[in-house]
Amino acid sequence: MPTQREVDEAEIRQRVEEIVEGIRAKDLETLQRLYATDVVSFDIDPPLQHVGIAAKMRNWANVFAFFQDVTYEVRDLAITAGDDVAFGHGFGRLSGTLNNGTATSGMWVRATFCFRKIDGTWLIAHDQVSVPLDVASGRGVTDLQP
Template structure:
């Protein structure tokens, strides 16, 4: 790994820390600094793709409306691959906490993000969040743990 790529990896890990703190604290303003304006997101809920950062922010607003703050948010087994102004990260993430109705909830998801350095800042240009399915019934496997 080149020195520049190593520095970029540190920068991306710092950006992920900002993302984690923003989710845990329900801080939509901080989340807005992470996603590129032209983001394409294959998020966990319909539709098949969300176009533009505004749609991603709207998804996080829904999460913050369902969960009480602070939330639990963990990234495990994070891998960061960097080449110049592009990078890919992948991990399994857990969101958990108390729902607005008082019930406890949480699940692990698979997360992949494509990062692009835009005007010197690393931004998520594409992300994908998913859970495996049990076949043949197609039920979401939200009970799995790493």
């Protein structure tokens, strides 16, 4: 019989898979159900933080506006779950066909998800996406592979 931690980890992995499916479908309603209403997101694009579910959904809507079709891939996802908070980290890559017909393989980013169990459901309370920084040039390094 699985432990509660194993059950929680499986549920969180399922939530991450729902994120992947929601992104691929460009489905804001599905994505909105995965985030806490007071989510704080440190996403790849400005500003430094996006606060609240409406801001997070605007972020996704902006991404979807660039793509005819979009794919999202997660690799090396590690999850640590407590009783009512959990975190996960791994690598993500957004790719697809842009509206102008250009195919893009995207870039790999580092992703961290922080979850809270709210009314029995694991929701994303915080996420952070980043690329490594080349300190000498002050530029992000976007050509690395996991």
